[in-house]
Amino acid sequence: MGIFAGTTILEMGAGAAGPVATRYFADCGATVIRIESKARPDFLRTLKLTPNTPGGLDAAEHFAVLNVNKLSVALNLSIPEGVAVAKRLALWADAVAENFAPGAMKKWGLDYATLVRERPDLVMISTCLNGQTGPHRFYPGFGGQGSALSGYNHLTGWPDREPLGPYGTITDSLSPRFAALLLASALLRRTRTGEGQHIDLAQVEGGIVCLSEALVTFAANGEALGRVGNRSRHEVPHGVFRCKDAADGRERWIAIAVHDDADWRRFVDALGKPEWATDASLATLAGRLARIGEVECHVDGWTRAHDAGPLAARLQQAGIDAAPVQDLGDVHDDPQLAHRRQFRWVDHPVLGRHPAEMNAIVFPDTPADIRLPAPKLGEHTHQVLRDLLGMSADEYAALESKGVLT
Amino acid sequence: MSGNLDGVRVLDLAGEPGHFAAKLLGDLGADVVKVEHPAGDPVRHRGPFWGHADDAERSLVWLAYNTSKRGITLDVTTPRGRDLFLALAERADVVLETEAPGTMAVRGLGWDALHARHPRLVMCSLTPWGQTGPYAGWRGSDLTAIATSGNLHCTGDPDRAPVRCSLPVAYYHASIEAALAVTFALVARERTGRGQHVDVAMQAAMIMPNMATASMFKMNGSRGSRAGAFFRQPKSEQREIWPCKDGFVSFALRGGPARMPGLVAMVKLMDEHGMASAALKATDWKTYNHNLLTQAEVDALSAEFGAFFLSKTMTELFRAAVERNLMLAPANTAREIDASEQLASREFFVEVDNPGRGRLRYPGSFAKTTSASGGAAVGIRRPAPRLGEHTRDVLAEIGVTEAMVVELRAAGVC
Numbered sequence: 001m002g003i004f005a006g007t008t009i010l011e012m013g014a015g016a017a018g019p020v021a022t023r024y025f026a027d028c029g030a031t032v033i034r035i036e037s038k039a040r041p042d043f044l045r046t047l048k049l050t051p052n053t054p055g056g057l058d059a060a061e062h063f064a065v066l067n068v069n070k071l072s073v074a075l076n077l078s079i080p081e082g083v084a085v086a087k088r089l090a091l092w093a094d095a096v097a098e099n100f101a102p103g104a105m106k107k108w109g110l111d112y113a114t115l116v117r118e119r120p121d122l123v124m125i126s127t128c129l130n131g132q133t134g135p136h137r138f139y140p141g142f143g144g145q146g147s148a149l150s151g152y153n154h155l156t157g158w159p160d161r162e163p164l165g166p167y168g169t170i171t172d173s174l175s176p177r178f179a180a181l182l183l184a185s186a187l188l189r190r191t192r193t194g195e196g197q198h199i200d201l202a203q204v205e206g207g208i209v210c211l212s213e214a215l216v217t218f219a220a221n222g223e224a225l226g227r228v229g230n231r232s233r234h235e236v237p238h239g240v241f242r243c244k245d246a247a248d249g250r251e252r253w254i255a256i257a258v259h260d261d262a263d264w265r266r267f268v269d270a271l272g273k274p275e276w277a278t279d280a281s282l283a284t285l286a287g288r289l290a291r292i293g294e295v296e297c298h299v300d301g302w303t304r305a306h307d308a309g310p311l312a313a314r315l316q317q318a319g320i321d322a323a324p325v326q327d328l329g330d331v332h333d334d335p336q337l338a339h340r341r342q343f344r345w346v347d348h349p350v351l352g353r354h355p356a357e358m359n360a361i362v363f364p365d366t367p368a369d370i371r372l373p374a375p376k377l378g379e380h381t382h383q384v385l386r387d388l389l390g391m392s393a394d395e396y397a398a399l400e401s402k403g404v405l406t
Numbered sequence: 407m408s409g410n411l412d413g414v415r416v417l418d419l420a421g422e423p424g425h426f427a428a429k430l431l432g433d434l435g436a437d438v439v440k441v442e443h444p445a446g447d448p449v450r451h452r453g454p455f456w457g458h459a460d461d462a463e464r465s466l467v468w469l470a471y472n473t474s475k476r477g478i479t480l481d482v483t484t485p486r487g488r489d490l491f492l493a494l495a496e497r498a499d500v501v502l503e504t505e506a507p508g509t510m511a512v513r514g515l516g517w518d519a520l521h522a523r524h525p526r527l528v529m530c531s532l533t534p535w536g537q538t539g540p541y542a543g544w545r546g547s548d549l550t551a552i553a554t555s556g557n558l559h560c561t562g563d564p565d566r567a568p569v570r571c572s573l574p575v576a577y578y579h580a581s582i583e584a585a586l587a588v589t590f591a592l593v594a595r596e597r598t599g600r601g602q603h604v605d606v607a608m609q610a611a612m613i614m615p616n617m618a619t620a621s622m623f624k625m626n627g628s629r630g631s632r633a634g635a636f637f638r639q640p641k642s643e644q645r646e647i648w649p650c651k652d653g654f655v656s657f658a659l660r661g662g663p664a665r666m667p668g669l670v671a672m673v674k675l676m677d678e679h680g681m682a683s684a685a686l687k688a689t690d691w692k693t694y695n696h697n698l699l700t701q702a703e704v705d706a707l708s709a710e711f712g713a714f715f716l717s718k719t720m721t722e723l724f725r726a727a728v729e730r731n732l733m734l735a736p737a738n739t740a741r742e743i744d745a746s747e748q749l750a751s752r753e754f755f756v757e758v759d760n761p762g763r764g765r766l767r768y769p770g771s772f773a774k775t776t777s778a779s780g781g782a783a784v785g786i787r788r789p790a791p792r793l794g795e796h797t798r799d800v801l802a803e804i805g806v807t808e809a810m811v812v813e814l815r816a817a818g819v820c
Contacts (some may be wrong), residue, residue: 003594014615028590043664045531048640050697061625064616101741112776120778131774136748139728140668144646148656153737156561156571162635162647163654163737166571166615167560173615177582182773182784184589185410185434189782191596192413197777205754208743209424209772210578212470215755218740219767220456221468225740228572230549236450238549240558240567250629253567256488297642316544323550325627327559328620331613334554339539342610343621355621360580360610361587362536365602366594 002029003366007187007361008388010035012086012110015142015204016172017127018099020177024359025070027368033071033093035086035382036377038406039078043376046118055350058376064348065163067374068356073385074378074406081404083108085385089381092313092389093184099127100205102137112198120195123136123186126380131202143169143203150207151214157227174210234320236257236288240325241300243308252308253325256299256315261285271302272275348373381405409435414592417441417494417499418475419482419503422449423547423574424532425471426494426581427487428502428677431588432474433771433784436500440477441508444818446793462793464763469790473758473768477701477791478800487819488514493804495520500588501529506545507537517603528591528601532584536607546608548574552553555612556620560630568632580611604619615664642701645708647737653720654737659707661694668733669694681714760789794820 007030011022019034019042026032036042044063053059054206073089075084090096090110098105105111105126116122130136146152148168153165177268182199190196208215214225232238235257243252258267261284268277276298288295305310308324315322324330331337332355340362343355356370385391385405399405414436418428425447432438440447449468456464481487492515495501501520503510510516510531517529531537536548538543552570554560587604595601613620619630631638637658644659660774661669670691672678675684686707701705715723720736727734736742749755756770797820798811799813806814814820 002437003590020614024586024590040663041682043662046662048697053763057420061622062618065621071462099481101593128793129746131775132463134751136728138731140664140708140731141733141735142656142664144656145733148735151738151743152575153654153656154739154772155573157569158563160568161563161566162649163571163633164563164647165656166575166617167557167630168617168619170571170575172617174578174582176614177579177586178737181430181434181582181586181589182410184586184593185774186782188412188593188596193781195779197410197703197775197782199782201772201773202752202777205749205752206770208749208754209769210575210582211573212769213467213742214740215769216470216766217454217466218744220469221454221458223454225572229569230433230567231572233454240549240553240569242567253553253559255547255549255558256548259547269430278802307806319545320549321545321547322441322542323546323553324585325553325559326556328556328616328623329627329629331556331620332623335664336535336539336607336609337613340607342608342613343624350507351625353796355624357613357618357621358610359614360583360607361590361592363587363591363602364603364605365598365600371734394562 001366002027002368003363005029007031007095008033008093010096011098012105013097013099015044015099016066017143017175018097018179020173020176021127021183022097023066023069024180025183027359027367027370031071031379032069033073033089033380034067034375035075035089036072037076038074039076040375041377058350061351063387064351064354064374065356068088068346068370069266069372069373071380072375073381073382074376076404076406077108081399081402083110085399085404086110087115088389090115091384094123095187096124097179097183098124101140102128102132116196121194123183123190123196125179125183125199125201127175127201127203127344129203131205132200143172146203146207151202151211152207153226155211155214157226158229159227163227171203171207175201175206178206233290234285236285236292237299239296239299241303242307243303243311252342254303254308254312255323255325259321264288266319270315270320310350344370346370346373349376378405407785407787410782411436411589414500415498416500416502417498419501420532420630421447423577424502424504424581425449426578427532427584429471429474430585431500432787435783435787438466438475439494439796440472440475440791441482441625442477442479442793444479444481444794444820446461450793456766464599469760469766472790474787475791475802476788476796477794478797479538479794480511481818482515484819486814486817489546490801490804491515492523494800495527496524496637499526499528499592501527502532502584503533507531507542508583521601521603526595526601528588528595529603530584530588530606531593531603532580532606532608534608536610537605548576551576551608554609556616556630560616560632564632564633576608576612577800579615580606580608583611623714639697639699642704643695643701644696644704645712648712648715650715650723651717651719655715655720655723655734656737657711657715657734660696661691666691666694667735668731669729671730672732672734673697675730675732676710676714679714679717680712681710681717683710686710756786758786758789810812
């Protein structure tokens with residue numbers, strides 16, 4: 001039985017930062033209900049949408065992967081009856097998670113300050129780029145802006161090239177983790193004290209807290225750290241090196257991290273003790289740092305003659321931290337990820353059978369799993385309002401006829 | 407200051423990959439005790455150092471990720487150290503560790519031993535690959551965990567090697583995941599009355615940051631690629647990181663209902679500076695679809711936007727972005743972040759007093775909370791501990807006398 005079986009979370013929002021957070025709960029058994037609208041759909045439903053996309057809003061792959069295990073209620077929030085239904089759901093649910101721009105919830109009267117008057121123990125989390133307060137609170141942005149503002153772009157890439165930012169707009173993946181941590185801790189506190197709370201999570205701030213090393217270093221020494229490729233100030237070699245191309249012509253690379261002098265001795269043995277590597281001046285980190293370019297050049301010359309996978313296995317046998325660089329297809333053939341059942345398959349009504357990734361946690365007593373595909377927009381409107389919320393058939397029919405449930 | 411995890415006791419045996427995990431639990435109010443070998447955590451002996459002085463109490467990586475913890479020294483590989491750890495564990499709610507799988511069991515501190523003595527204890531193991539499976543015995547770190555996740559393959563310039571962030575993001579991702587795993591397990595314990603051994607893997611933690619695209623391989627066959635400062639669309643490559651007068655800014659040519667107003671406002675701004683062509687001004691942004699642009703169309707747009715950005719500084723462009731709701735952001739360094747008016751207005755940065763070394767400015771809480779009692783505060787509780795700073799206090803809680811501590815210290819146990 002999942003950890004959050006019996007817990008209901010109302011989700012209002014879009015994209016990744018909010019919805020990925022609630023998926024942790026959905027995967028652990030919670031009933032997560034999304035309020036959606038056909039007039040203003042989640043942008044993940046429209047990311048690759050063209051007028052000819054078969055299945056339309058229900059055929060978005062990004063949305064399908066990130067929203068498995070959830071229910072969808074269609075509500076038109078531009079009319080008061082739609083907002084009234086949303087409010088009933090918010091007061092009925094165990095928690096509310098929203099990631100609209102600041103002010104949107106207040107405009108509807110669905111903000112914490114309003115809701116808490118009717119539900120004193122309300123637990124609610126609001127996630128946005130810069131937070132609910134401050135002069136930049138209305139500044140609009142997605143993860144691309146979050147990565148730039150919080151410092152990740154500047155720190156990623158080569159010193160002689162443009163900054164890049166880690167693939168996938170990193171604040172979109174850090175902030176759901178913070179949000180799930182905060183929401184679970186708030187629910188735990190409510191079971192113990194009976195008190196609810198509102199949580200204001202700024203994606204940029206969460207990202208910066210992760211980079212505390214950079215900010216504390218600047219505060220202490222006035223030094224703004226920069227991007228250094230794959231190098232490390234205290235490990236040499238520490239890099240990604242070219243291997244033999246795959247049979248189909250794809251480039252292959254290996255990541256190698258020699259963490260200390262003992263690792264270096266093992267690495268020299270694994271290299272077969274070539275003359276350059278047995279040079280005594282390379283036996284210490286200081287010596288290797290002084291000749292880092294030369295060391296990297298030699299390692300690169302060696303790895304190019306090998307296949308990445310077998311070479312990594314050989315280095316691991318020798319006690320060296322090494323691994324092949326895997327692409328988005330290779331990860332499906334990775335035996336370790338397969339062992340953890342990282343990708344699990346689900347039948348989607350439009351897209352057919354597809355995998356979705358699990359989180360990085362194994363809970364042995366209370367396993368998480370994928371039970372449902374991502375919802376079609378409004379797929380569960382009837383089920384949620386009639387069966388879960390207990391709305392009468394007459395009221396439901398009246399809302400339907402007024403166009404509230406779209 | 408009370409928090410959501412008040413009353414939760416955590417024993418933190420973690421090395422560098424998990425330093426941040428236990429700090430997060432401490433920031434939420436848990437009583438976290440960092441357990442270090444008497445020689446000190448290896449990170450203490452690694453630069454950069456505060457004031458460039460090679461001093462275990464001035465390692466900035468240590469100071470950055472070990473706030474909100476008390477600290478003790480204990481050699482858990484010795485029989486007496488192990489027994490003291492077991493006594494501490496009997497009073498704890500959580501043990502967090504990052505050793506290679508099996509190492510804790512060899513020391514007599516594995517899950518079976520801990521669970522038998524204390525069924526309510528939650529144990530969280532954070533490792534590169536996981537507790538079991540074909541690579542469980544492999545070594546791993548930030549670089550190799552990201553390498554195997556698909557994320558590294560997609561980060562970097564097309565003509566160079568895949569490249570990581572220069573700071574260890576796999577440790578950050580996996581640490582937040584571990585803190586939330588611990589919190590979920592504490593919620594489960596409320597119902598089951600039992601703790602469990604949760605297994606968090608760094609490689610697995612780096613799958614989600616691919617934002618669904620790893621799973622999508624099975625739908626679209628895309629293995630991902632490196633596009634440098636560009637974003638690959640079906641028909642074109644579109645620049646997303648642009649050089650400006652004194653640095654770089656992030657700005658996308660993507661449309662859609664959420665982004666379109668920003669494009670319109672940007673063109674208006676450029677026009678005010680006489681830098682928008684008649685063709686650009688004539689663009690119908692309502693029907694604009696970045697998915698359908700040809701490369702020639704993208705190049706024409708990029709030439710105009712790019713020339714405008716080059717004529718302005720990061721600060722000028724960001725000020726305009728905030729005033730006019732442009733979706734443009736500067737590629738900030740620590741210097742710009744430190745000077746942010748938004749962060750200042752939210753009192754994000756805090757001064758932490760490090761006894762004997764002075765005050766140091768830190769990023770503060772990762773969230774603001776509101777509750778009737780004010781009892782859900784998130785943020786730094788105390789400075790990072792000096793080596794063994796709380797050994798006497800913590801051992802006294804399990805009845806170890808001052809004299810015994812002196813003797814244990816002489817024997818190298820603490």
